Amino acid sequence: MRKLKILGIGNALVDIMVLIENDLIINNLNLPKGGMTLVDGDQSAMIQNEISHLNIKIATGGSVANAINGIAGLDVDCGFVGAIGRDELGLLFKNDMFKRGISLVMKELDLPTGRAVGFISQGGERTFATYLGAAIEMGPDDISTELFNGYDLFFIEGYLVFNHALIMAAATAAKSAGLTIALDLSSFNVVEANQDILNELVDNYIDIIFANEEEAKSFTGMLPEEALDNLADRCDIAIVKVGKEGAFIKQGTCKWHIPAVTSSVIDTTGAGDYFAAGFLAGLATGCDLGKCGSIGALMAGEVIKVIGAELSDSQWNDVKNRVKSL
Numbered sequence: 001m002r003k004l005k006i007l008g009i010g011n012a013l014v015d016i017m018v019l020i021e022n023d024l025i026i027n028n029l030n031l032p033k034g035g036m037t038l039v040d041g042d043q044s045a046m047i048q049n050e051i052s053h054l055n056i057k058i059a060t061g062g063s064v065a066n067a068i069n070g071i072a073g074l075d076v077d078c079g080f081v082g083a084i085g086r087d088e089l090g091l092l093f094k095n096d097m098f099k100r101g102i103s104l105v106m107k108e109l110d111l112p113t114g115r116a117v118g119f120i121s122q123g124g125e126r127t128f129a130t131y132l133g134a135a136i137e138m139g140p141d142d143i144s145t146e147l148f149n150g151y152d153l154f155f156i157e158g159y160l161v162f163n164h165a166l167i168m169a170a171a172t173a174a175k176s177a178g179l180t181i182a183l184d185l186s187s188f189n190v191v192e193a194n195q196d197i198l199n200e201l202v203d204n205y206i207d208i209i210f211a212n213e214e215e216a217k218s219f220t221g222m223l224p225e226e227a228l229d230n231l232a233d234r235c236d237i238a239i240v241k242v243g244k245e246g247a248f249i250k251q252g253t254c255k256w257h258i259p260a261v262t263s264s265v266i267d268t269t270g271a272g273d274y275f276a277a278g279f280l281a282g283l284a285t286g287c288d289l290g291k292c293g294s295i296g297a298l299m300a301g302e303v304i305k306v307i308g309a310e311l312s313d314s315q316w317n318d319v320k321n322r323v324k325s326l
Helices: 024-028 041-050 063-073 088-099 133-137 158-162 164-176 188-193 195-204 213-220 224-234 271-284 289-303 313-325
Strands: 006-009 013-019 036-038 056-061 078-085 103-109 114-120 126-131 153-157 180-184 208-212 237-241 247-251 254-258
Touching (some): 006 271, 041 114, 041 126, 063 078, 063 153, 078 133, 088 103, 103 133, 114 133, 153 271, 158 188, 158 195, 164 180, 164 195, 188 195, 208 213, 208 224, 213 224, 213 237, 224 237, 271 289
Parallel strands (some): 006 078, 006 153, 013 114, 036 126, 078 103, 180 208, 208 237
Antiparallel strands (some): 237 247
């Protein structure tokens, strides 16, 4: 069987991650613990200055960009569409993606590359201050039918829903090109603020939907398994992730519960993204949905062992060997 080829679109960000021993710094910065706060360029610069004396890790970020990196790590052909600045962080983003063999369609602008400062509390909980910068400068004019040539599956980042014109143009063009379309709901507050357009997308364009239990509840008003049923009635495949309890998958009348892969938690950044990466990579290589979920759980369990959403070469070798044995 020919492997499917996957294209992702999302906010191109660079993650600046820092471990914190207590909540003092996030309280002083008025950042809600465990949340994602959008900040402007000046605020972002001030926050980066505040952490300049700490031990930080810088790596490619952004929800779908993380997932595409994970998909490429499993040797599935993939590409990414996004916008970056003509600056040092933009170059880092491009080089990081190229290193994995990812095909890039990048809009480059005279604006700073987006960055997310992530504070990692004891136990792995993340608090983000995100400056989107150039990342949000894509528009419907950047979407063309040619963009989808050679691809089979299109993965959309839920955060893009704030740009209604872009996300509708992307979904419409991908559907016209005959691609399977997957959507990650991204965040419960994104869902709460964009119910109407998300309902339109899910009911008319989306084939595969990923949600965690908070996002699923915000979207459907239901608990995880009821939400799964609701979403599976509206899409071909529904996935609801429930943290340490694993994930539920449903297609038609068939349903799977995928146990979480337990491991020591350092940082939960990228866990959902890597679950999606494993699931979609499994789908691209012809696996049944239960195995797709197991690959996703394995990937999520691996990325929470490290700071940020980037695995080492030795981790990738181990992951690929474990995938073969599933």
